Amino acid sequence: CSFLSSEMRFHIIIAAFLWAAFVESRKIRGISSSYKRFYRERKSFLCIDGSKMIPFEQVNDDYCDCADGSDEPGTSACPRGRFYCTNLGFRPHYIPSSRVNDGICDCCDASDEYNSHARCQNTCWNLGQKERAYVEGQMKTLDEGLRLKQQLIEEGVLLWREKQAQLRELQRAAEDLQIKLEEHRKRKHEADRLKEQTLKALKAGDKGKAPSIFRTHFKTFAHFAELFQFTQLGRRFGYRAASISCLLSLTGATTLLGGGHQMDLSKFQNTLWDNFHCFHLVGSLLDYTNVKLSCNCIEHYDNFDLQKKLEIDYGTDWEYLFLNGQCYKLKVYEYMYTLCPFNMVSQKSTAGTEVSLGLWGMWAGPAKNHYSQMVYENGEPCWQGGSRTTSVTMTCGTETALRSVKEPSKCQYIMDFETPVACQPVLKQRGVHSEL
Known part of the structure; x- marks a missing residue:
């Protein structure tokens, strides 16, 4: 009797392992909580784009049935498919389904390599800590910038x-x-x-x-x-x-x-x-x-x-007025760049040759943040035609300084200018969220 009891216990344990493996294999991976309602266990599954009805057993079976890839959220079967990284403790995001079980850890929680030889560690908490520290620092900078802006x-x-x-x-x-x-x-x-x-x-x-x-x-x-x-x-x-x-x-x-x-x-x-x-x-x-x-x-x-100067748009609260008459310099390699807000931008080489990169033109930021970008036009002619122009992006900071200068295309310059008056009262944090 004791022998039969041991044998029965052995079979029960084996059955439990097999059931657990089956349940694990049927786990709907790669979906966000907002899409779980589409994947409730039932007899059939309707592709999210409504194009096709398939047996539920064909969901995540490593064969693409739906044109939108919605039947294979947890495998790499569908070319248009995407896998959702939950990344608890950090930012959730999607990756292309082709990266699932490819031996490279793309999700910080390692959920994309559930059936590969890769040995991934869950790094979400550490990444989250770093990002939270960064955001906290940004918020402190914002608070200080807003205080200086008011002054x-x-x-x-x-x-x-x-x-x-x-x-x-x-x-x-x-x-x-x-x-x-x-x-x-x-x-x-x-x-x-x-x-x-x-x-x-x-x-x-x-x-x-x-x-x-x-x-x-x-x-x-x-x-x-x-x-x-x-x-x-x-x-x-x-x-x-x-x-x-x-x-x-x-x-x-x-x-x-x-x-x-x-x-x-x-x-x-x-x-x-x-x-x-x-x-x-x-x-x-x-x-x-x-x-x-x-x-x-x-x-x-x-x-x-004086009347000409007062006609310039210095912002809704005249916050940029203090920049008039000021000039800011930054050396990049062999060039010294000078930005004189509401006046001009120039570049001077070590040989002493000075070139105009544009004269004050206008504010050119988007409608929601009109004063976030300056444009300086009609600089010295460029050898390939046209004149030099400079776009200046205003960024929030506790100091007023010229931070960077780039020339992404010939005779077109981009500057990053930091100043407290560019700080906005609301800092919108945007995670990387994409849905199917």
């Missing part, structure tokens, strides 16, 4: 208001200057009239009347132009410029007078008067004989340049 936005708003106030002040000054110019035009007309009287007196030989008219003429003219303060008149019809008012330095005035401190009436009429005759067109800011005009009143015309 830069606040500074940008203050700077914007300051520039706007400066522009309004310059515009008011320009309006005041325009009023003064109208007054000067009237005085100039009077000066022209006195000039004609002086010249007529000289031609008539009335040397007694001419100096009187000439002195009056100079007084009127000096009042019109607000250029010179004359402390003495030279002999006869000459004069000496002893001191200069706002527009020209003493050296500049000397240059304007032809290199001397004195000028007779004839030379005055033929040179200096004709120059000052154009002064009523001061809006054009003529540079007489290369002498730079440096008066404060001329600086009011900076409002045009």
